[in-house]
Amino acid sequence: MSRQREVRIALLGAGKMARVHALNIAQTPGARLAIVAGGSKAPELAERYGAATAAVEAACASSEVDAVVIASPNGVHADHIELAARHDKAILVEKPVDLDLARVDACITNVGSATERCVVAFNRRFDPSFAALRQRVHAGEIGALQQLTITSRDPARPPLEYVPTSGGLFRDMTIHDFDMSRYIAGEITKVYAFGQRLDPDLAELGDYSGALVTLETATGASVVIQNSRHNPSGFDQRVEAFGAAGTLALTNPTPTLVRSSGPDHSGAGDAFIRPYAERYAASYRAEIEHLVAVTRGDAAPLANLHDGRHALALALAAAESARRGVAVSLEQ
Amino acid sequence: MSRQREVRIALLGAGKMARVHALNIAQTPGARLAIVAGGSKAPELAERYGAATAAVEAACASSEVDAVVIASPNGVHADHIELAARHDKAILVEKPVDLDLARVDACITNVGSATERCVVAFNRRFDPSFAALRQRVHAGEIGALQQLTITSRDPARPPLEYVPTSGGLFRDMTIHDFDMSRYIAGEITKVYAFGQRLDPDLAELGDYSGALVTLETATGASVVIQNSRHNPSGFDQRVEAFGAAGTLALTNPTPTLVRSSGPDHSGAGDAFIRPYAERYAASYRAEIEHLVAVTRGDAAPLANLHDGRHALALALAAAESARRGVAVSLEQ
Amino acid sequence: MSRQREVRIALLGAGKMARVHALNIAQTPGARLAIVAGGSKAPELAERYGAATAAVEAACASSEVDAVVIASPNGVHADHIELAARHDKAILVEKPVDLDLARVDACITNVGSATERCVVAFNRRFDPSFAALRQRVHAGEIGALQQLTITSRDPARPPLEYVPTSGGLFRDMTIHDFDMSRYIAGEITKVYAFGQRLDPDLAELGDYSGALVTLETATGASVVIQNSRHNPSGFDQRVEAFGAAGTLALTNPTPTLVRSSGPDHSGAGDAFIRPYAERYAASYRAEIEHLVAVTRGDAAPLANLHDGRHALALALAAAESARRGVAVSLEQ
Amino acid sequence: MSRQREVRIALLGAGKMARVHALNIAQTPGARLAIVAGGSKAPELAERYGAATAAVEAACASSEVDAVVIASPNGVHADHIELAARHDKAILVEKPVDLDLARVDACITNVGSATERCVVAFNRRFDPSFAALRQRVHAGEIGALQQLTITSRDPARPPLEYVPTSGGLFRDMTIHDFDMSRYIAGEITKVYAFGQRLDPDLAELGDYSGALVTLETATGASVVIQNSRHNPSGFDQRVEAFGAAGTLALTNPTPTLVRSSGPDHSGAGDAFIRPYAERYAASYRAEIEHLVAVTRGDAAPLANLHDGRHALALALAAAESARRGVAVSLEQ
CATH class of the missing domain: 3.40.50.720 (NAD(P)-binding Rossmann-like Domain)
Structure with missing residues (x-):
């Protein structure tokens, strides 16, 4: 073409x-x-x-x-x-x-x-900031990666009627973080997950309101993921990569760049973005541009079916870990 | 329509x-x-x-x-x-x-x-952050405006062949800041300007490389504008509004939200954006949306010919002030 | 007295x-x-x-x-x-x-x-920023605490000759974080720890170079601790408390408040503080002032022997978890 | 000795x-x-x-x-x-x-x-952050200094009974900024000042509530000083040095390093420090240490009587400029 x-x-x-x-x-x-x-x-x-x-x-x-x-x-x-x-x-x-x-x-x-x-369509791979952080980590800017910290808190839980078909927190939400873990830190060997039931409506539907998941990688690095369905401040989705030579971290975007100071505060920015279509607007645009390139034979998929498969396997392992209270090893 | x-x-x-x-x-x-x-x-x-x-x-x-x-x-x-x-x-x-x-x-x-x-098309009026700051100042969030600080430094001077037809720094570049001054602080009564000749090429063409302009407003507020044609860090275009009840200020956007730390620094972001089409991408989009609304009769111009006229008058007064070394009063 | x-x-x-x-x-x-x-x-x-x-x-x-x-x-x-x-x-x-x-x-x-x-002398309890964050969490500013994130990375490992007598990473270093966990999040019920052996010298002495520890609290909150003996950027010791109504987080102090921008970066601060006597100078002063107050009968210990005992118990549980690869429940 | x-x-x-x-x-x-x-x-x-x-x-x-x-x-x-x-x-x-x-x-x-x-005792010369910025500017880190921006806003006006003996805003308050201008940017050749009368009590006593002062230096650099006696946010005392190769700027210290986020804001720090003894605690300590060194013959005064004289001359020139509405040249 x-x-x-x-x-x-x-x-x-x-x-x-x-x-x-x-x-x-x-x-x-x-x-x-x-x-x-x-x-x-x-x-x-x-x-x-x-x-x-x-x-x-x-x-x-x-x-x-x-x-x-x-x-x-x-x-x-x-x-x-x-x-x-x-x-x-x-x-x-x-x-x-x-x-x-x-x-x-x-x-x-x-x-x-x-x-x-x-x-x-793992949208974070297409976000310019997540992509730049990953690129700089892989380029060696912080030396060997030792600890990866992923924060992923959504502004609000999904509609309750969606929950039963969602596959649960780990397959529906954390799956993005599992993909990001692999994308930045490489292959994962072990998962330990603690699922939180702090939202009674979600608990009644058998789902978690948040989670703390820790991973070990094949290179001995650690990864920690923190999830919440309920972040009053809006989308809080960050990555921090700590390496032998330095640290790279993301901050959250805000609707504007205004900062306010007054008698009881200084440097206050807007609350974080709430609509996902706005938070990941650049990603969704990039996904279509990428599809055009893949269609034309100019690019290989940034995330392919194998990546989707690996993220799902991690989600299932995490769900098992949370259910049984034990660490779960991944088959490679 | x-x-x-x-x-x-x-x-x-x-x-x-x-x-x-x-x-x-x-x-x-x-x-x-x-x-x-x-x-x-x-x-x-x-x-x-x-x-x-x-x-x-x-x-x-x-x-x-x-x-x-x-x-x-x-x-x-x-x-x-x-x-x-x-x-x-x-x-x-x-x-x-x-x-x-x-x-x-x-x-x-x-x-x-x-x-x-x-x-x-005063593009900064269409920028979400400049617009939000102005809206909050006018809504009274910081009480009476007392001091407005405008920083406007471009990444690089324009092509030298453009300079002779540009009208000079004040009419070509500062005019945006004059418009922003009026937009936020209201009518201006007095101008004092110091033009800098720190770039020999521009000086040879009779133009300034930068300027420091101070304004007085009808309400007794002060405005200061700092311009440079040569900002090695990229676009530095900020406003800080200091009022009786607090302060609102803008930070500069960066290409990504990555922050770096290491043995000799912490919290370092990207250099500021350099291409103007990227720096003001949201403004240029908003200008066309605004034109659509004005065409349909759904909006009045956010900046009209009278605004353009006032900004030009301020630019001419500043040029005179810089040339003569005296403060120049504006006729209303 | x-x-x-x-x-x-x-x-x-x-x-x-x-x-x-x-x-x-x-x-x-x-x-x-x-x-x-x-x-x-x-x-x-x-x-x-x-x-x-x-x-x-x-x-x-x-x-x-x-x-x-x-x-x-x-x-x-x-x-x-x-x-x-x-x-x-x-x-x-x-x-x-x-x-x-x-x-x-x-x-x-x-x-x-x-x-x-x-x-x-758990020095972080005496630090004005850690103390203020804890006070605000306990005052209910962020609603029910749901997730606590503790980062604790030292600039450099201790002298190797000290290591064999140190009790190992968990009892020597993480013990401060265990104390901070209890101080902010209350009683801990379960520990899962992953010890990293990324420093061959420490590994040879049987010690870890870093760790990722996750805790569950009696209220269902999660705590995650990340440790490293080797942070090239200096002392990185932060807490982030995520609650139902908002988030409170600490940033790291730097020797000065200078920020630098240039062709390849913006907003870069100094590297974090390296000497512990400087990082915790305010804490060490406050410890002595507190001792004076306790001696005079004007204050009860901010951290007492029971607190020391609980932190040690957590360290031992973490060491066991890391050794055996299983989660360990705490006896209350 | x-x-x-x-x-x-x-x-x-x-x-x-x-x-x-x-x-x-x-x-x-x-x-x-x-x-x-x-x-x-x-x-x-x-x-x-x-x-x-x-x-x-x-x-x-x-x-x-x-x-x-x-x-x-x-x-x-x-x-x-x-x-x-x-x-x-x-x-x-x-x-x-x-x-x-x-x-x-x-x-x-x-x-x-x-x-x-x-x-x-010009206290800002003794502040670690002001001192570091000046040292880095003089070491050439940002190339030739082109524009210096000094913000100096006090939390509250002095007691009214002090005002008549204070010498007025320029000699009492701006004098610190004049000294800082010279300390960083070198000799000043021209002053233009706009004094604000936004506080009726101060106006009745013949004094200004704030000021906007612009200076030209012998090297062609510009300096702008903004003063206010009434900053609701606390002490706002910053310097920004813009040079041919980059920018160095100071942020304001806050009582703690806690940052807050919630439904209507993110990253909010404490209001700035209000008591001057706390804001400049490090300076006052350093002044005494410096006096010890000067007494022992180990150091020359960081600011001497000639510096005090120059700052006063600038204050007088600014007062004249504000009174007459004209720029005033300095005799060297």
């Missing part, structure tokens, strides 16, 4: 993330939203961007489509990956690939070499 | 700022780049966004155009404003309206009530 | 910490260094501050002494506590009380009600 | 600054408060530190005194300098030397070579 060639995209789904992707596709030079498929809201979304509608199967099969963005319900991600792969489309799939490890393994087997054109 | 109606824009000019505007028009929902007019690079720019080309006069007269973005050379801004106004188009014009005060006054007279649909 | 009455202090030991205490005693209004006892360097230290010298036993028995500061070698702390208590002196003892839990228990039994006048 | 020799100090005055000095003399190794002289409160202060009392003349003449700290009322500073110099004592004198320039000139003439042992 030549550089000039426009990348025509079919979007599966018309929910919140689908709408974010639709806008970014519309705003990305070289990309065009060709089809919106699936869901009762698809026609409205398609109309807004001058796209067609189609059934999912037809959209994936269409010769007018180069790439597929999968933002359909979690339970059918793996099916849709396989469908799009069968028609040789480039793919961007929202996490999780699936909540079931065997299904993910089957999917990987089924799509074969299409894994090389299938991007898993 | 209904909310549904797309705003069709003619872009005058095809230089650097024109290209920034073209991209943002393409990415703004409800806006469409209809025509690019003027300059040898217009056809290429038009083609990239699927727009037509036309002569400037025809573009302004076209019934297929609702609004005109004037990014033509400085010397013809006022002519183009008058032309677009004659055809009843909404207007976004790059500063300066003109370098000559009499010409600006004539333009204002000539366009009459069209001033109500003509936006002067 | 009246407020006017000078508190006469016997200092046991003449090593590094003893010299810090001697200076602070000299500078604390209401305190006087009366005797320096023990060690070959005692005469020199005594002479510098115009104090007498004596054998340890005689110093503790002297009717010219109101309070005893125990900065003798770790192995005799408990003996010296008992000795000073027998003569009814107020006591400030460097940690650890002892490396052996049974010995600490015996000491507590032996001194009886003298525990009410015996201060264990 | 050998290093061993204790420096015996006579303290003239027993007011607020005298009490600060007395405490620091008591806490400085190598210094001893020998005599407190002058004022009805002298006996109480002398008794607290075990010093004698004497008349001022006798104190300055005493062979038991090596150095004199002058914290007497402003109007007699010059007399006391001359008196102490006549008896060959080293001197630390609170600013101002005198409010009258002719009197300062006469004093300098009268004391002759004793200027080499007379320290003017």
Whole structure:
């Protein structure tokens, strides 16, 4: 595919993330939203961007489509990956690939070499600050990495009706942190997790409100992840990498750069960003740009199905650790 | 004009700022780049966004155009404003309206009530952080404003060939700070300026490399502006508002939120942003959104021709002050 | 004892910490260094501050002494506590009380009600920033505490010859963090620890170079401690308390408040402080002031022998957890 | 005088600054408060530190005194300098030397070579952060200095009864900033000042509530000073030095290093320090240590009578500029 060639995209789904992707596709030079498929809201979304509608199967099969963005319900991600792969489309799939490890393994087997054109949308890998920190760690700026500290606190819990289908805190939320752990610190060998039940509504649904997870890596480095579903200050998602030669750390973005001082405080910034579409706006734009590049053969997936599989395996190990109160070793 | 109606824009000019505007028009929902007019690079720019080309006069007269973005050379801004106004188009014009005060006054007279649909693109008014600080000052958060501190240092001087046509530091660069002074602190009554000649190339061209300007306002508040054409750290553009009840201040954005510590430093961020298109990316997007709103009759210009006129008058007073070494009072 | 009455202090030991205490005693209004006892360097230290010298036993028995500061070698702390208590002196003892839990228990039994006048010198409790954070957490500013993050990285490992007598990382270094955990988050019920062996010299001596320790509290809160013996940036000792209503966090002090910007960085402060006597200068002063207050009956110990005992129990549990790779529950 | 020799100090005055000095003399190794002289409160202060009392003349003449700290009322500073110099004592004198320039000139003439042992207590020169910034600027870290920004806002105005004897804002408060300007940026050639009358009580007494002062230096650099008597946030005293190669800036200290985040803010520190004895505690300690060194012949005054004279001349020029509304050139 030549550089000039426009990348025509079919979007599966018309929910919140689908709408974010639709806008970014519309705003990305070289990309065009060709089809919106699936869901009762698809026609409205398609109309807004001058796209067609189609059934999912037809959209994936269409010769007018180069790439597929999968933002359909979690339970059918793996099916849709396989469908799009069968028609040789480039793919961007929202996490999780699936909540079931065997299904993910089957999917990987089924799509074969299409894994090389299938991007898993771990949004933090696409954030300029997370990416820069990782790049500098890998470039050796802080020497050997010894301790990685990941903080990940969401402004508010998801809708309660979503919780039972979410796979639970570790597969739904911590999975991003597991991926970031591997992305920065390499392979993980051991997990110990403490799940917190500080929110009665979540507890009643069998889920955790927060967690403290510690990991050991193959190189002897440590990783700690702290999660909360309820951060009154907004999105608090940081990484701190401590190495033999120095430290690199992220601060949180705020809506503006205003700082306030007065009789009882100094240097106060805005509360952190609350809407995820705003917090990760740059990531979502970058994901579409990356999909364009992968479609054109100019880039390999920044996160692929194997990465999605590893993150899920860590989530399952953490869930087991939290349930049983013991450390769990990972099979490599 | 209904909310549904797309705003069709003619872009005058095809230089650097024109290209920034073209991209943002393409990415703004409800806006469409209809025509690019003027300059040898217009056809290429038009083609990239699927727009037509036309002569400037025809573009302004076209019934297929609702609004005109004037990014033509400085010397013809006022002519183009008058032309677009004659055809009843909404207007976004790059500063300066003109370098000559009499010409600006004539333009204002000539366009009459069209001033109500003509936006002067003082980009800092459109920046979320500058805007939030101003809004909070005006909302009374720090009580009566007493001292305003404006820092405005560019990464690098403009091309030397541009300097002779620039109008000099005060009309080319400080004009943004004069506008910001008025925007936050209200009307200015007195100016004292010290122009620095620390760059031999600029001095040879009769221009300053930096300046220290102090203003008095009608309410007895003070304003200080510091300018430099040469900031090795990148864009340093801050405002600090000190009032009877507290202080609000801006920090500078950086490309990422990574902070580094090591044997000889702690908490080091990236150098400040250098490309202006990146520093003020949000402003340039907001300018086009604002033009859409003004075109539709949903908003009055955030900065109008009178604002452009006042800023120019301050620039001329500052230039006189620096030349003569005396304070200059402003006629109201 | 009246407020006017000078508190006469016997200092046991003449090593590094003893010299810090001697200076602070000299500078604390209401305190006087009366005797320096023990060690070959005692005469020199005594002479510098115009104090007498004596054998340890005689110093503790002297009717010219109101309070005893125990900065003798770790192995005799408990003996010296008992000795000073027998003569009814107020006591400030460097940690650890002892490396052996049974010995600490015996000491507590032996001194009886003298525990009410015996201060264990956990220096962070005396630091204004750690103290303020704890006070604000306990005052309810952030609602129910949910997650506590303790970072504790020293600039450099101790002298290798000290290591075999130190009790190992958990009893020598992490013990401060265990105390801080209890001080802020209350009683601890479970410990899981990962000890790192990234320093070959320490590994050869059977000790860890760093650790990641996670704790559960009786209220369901989590605590994480990260330790390193080798922080190239200097002392990194922070606490972050995350609660249902907000977050309180400490930053690290730096030698000066200068911030630097340039072509490749912005906002860079000094590296963190390296000498512990400088990092905790305010704490060491406050310890002596506190000892004066305790001696006069104006204050109860900010940290007492029971606190020392609990911290040691946590250190032993962590060591066991790290050794066996399992979580260890604490007996209450 | 050998290093061993204790420096015996006579303290003239027993007011607020005298009490600060007395405490620091008591806490400085190598210094001893020998005599407190002058004022009805002298006996109480002398008794607290075990010093004698004497008349001022006798104190300055005493062979038991090596150095004199002058914290007497402003109007007699010059007399006391001359008196102490006549008896060959080293001197630390609170600013101002005198409010009258002719009197300062006469004093300098009268004391002759004793200027080499007379320290003017410009406290910011002794602050570790101001000192470090100046040292780094002079070491060339930011290349040629181009713009210096001095912010100096006090928490609250002085007692109204003090105002008429203060010499007015420029001689009482800005004088510190004039000294800092010279200390960092070198000789000043021109002054333009705008005095603000935003406090009716101060205005009634003929004084300013704040000021904006701009200076030009012999090298073409600019300096701007902003003053306020009323900063609700506490002491805001910063310097920013902008040079050809980078920027160095100071932040304000806060009582603790706690930072708070919550639903409407992030990263909020304490309000700035309010009591000056606390804000400049390190400076006042360093002044006494410096006096000890000067007395022993180990150091030349960090600020001498000529520095005091230059700062006063700048204050007078600024007052004239503010009164007449014109720029004032300095005679060199």
